[in-house]
Amino acid sequence: MKLYWNVRCGSFAPEAVAAEAGIALERVRTDVRNDASAYAGLRALNPMGQVPTLVLEDGRVITESAAICLWFADLVPEAGLLPPPDSPDRAWVLRWLLFLACEAYPADLLEAYPERYTTDPDAVAAVRAAGSARLDRDWEIVEAALGEGPYLLGETFSLFDPYAAMILAWHRDPKALLARSPKLARLLDAVMARPKIAPLWDEYDLGVRL
Ligand SMILES: N[C@@H](CCC(=O)N[C@@H](CS)C(=O)NCC(=O)O)C(=O)O
Numbered sequence: 001m002k003l004y005w006n007v008r009c010g011s012f013a014p015e016a017v018a019a020e021a022g023i024a025l026e027r028v029r030t031d032v033r034n035d036a037s038a039y040a041g042l043r044a045l046n047p048m049g050q051v052p053t054l055v056l057e058d059g060r061v062i063t064e065s066a067a068i069c070l071w072f073a074d075l076v077p078e079a080g081l082l083p084p085p086d087s088p089d090r091a092w093v094l095r096w097l098l099f100l101a102c103e104a105y106p107a108d109l110l111e112a113y114p115e116r117y118t119t120d121p122d123a124v125a126a127v128r129a130a131g132s133a134r135l136d137r138d139w140e141i142v143e144a145a146l147g148e149g150p151y152l153l154g155e156t157f158s159l160f161d162p163y164a165a166m167i168l169a170w171h172r173d174p175k176a177l178l179a180r181s182p183k184l185a186r187l188l189d190a191v192m193a194r195p196k197i198a199p200l201w202d203e204y205d206l207g208v209r210l
Contacts, residue, residue: 002026003068004042004053006033007205008170010105011052014068015204016162019196021076066101069159081159093158096145099138100160104167107135111172132172139168139181146183150190157194165191169206 003018003025005011009032018025030038030051043049045061054062054071062068073081083089110117110131114124117131142164146152152160165188171177178185192201201207 002055004028004030004051006030006051009051010065012166012204013065013163014052015200016197017069017072017081017159021072021079023072066097073159089153093160097160100163100167104138107131107138108170143181143183149183150186161191
């Protein structure tokens with residue numbers, strides 16, 4: 001399988017899940033922001049022109065970071081990255097994974113690309129501010145849902161954890177966020193310390209702004 005990825009981007013979580021599961025990927029770094037020809041090539045596969053974009057062995061293209069994480073976890077069930085179908089823990093992981101993918105990730109995009117979400121140039125700053133406020137509220141909700149940790153499922157690591165770490169690392173002021181969110185801070189520390197994830201964290205340049 002071929003994965004289009006870029007530093008500081010949403011391909012981190014799928015790559016972390018693949019690393020934990022021992023799934024080998026052909027990796028294609030695609031600088032969606034600065035490399036016009038790479039971006040055009042990516043758009044030929046994914047009309048959104050976004051990473052992550054995964055090309056399966058049968059040629060089908062899979063987008064959406066959460067879908068790719070779930071697919072990788074299902075490929076290697078013995079890695080235990082997603083609880084089994086009859087476990088309530090699975091519902092818990094799915095709830096919070098999709099909360100991040102459908103709620104927090106879009107709030108981050110609102111903050112990062114506010115001009116895409118309004119036709120009024122005078123409204124750009126207000127859209128960005130609304131994205132920031134929504135993202136902070138989202139993290140308050142996740143902080144309140146976490147237990148003793150360090151992970152969502154306590155001592156048991158799941159695919160939720162690198163997904164959360166990725167979006168945490170994008171925060172405009174991670175120091176302030178983590179200072180007021182001790183459970184998120186503990187989760188992030190635990191994810192970053194995992195031997196199969198730490199090299200990827202560095203390669204993705206996620207740590208520098210913490
Ligand atoms: N819903 C998508 C969002 C992916 C996304 O927005 N990726 C960003 C990088 S974090 C990107 O490629 N942005 C380039 C662009 O939108 O032009 C997912 O979860 O995979």
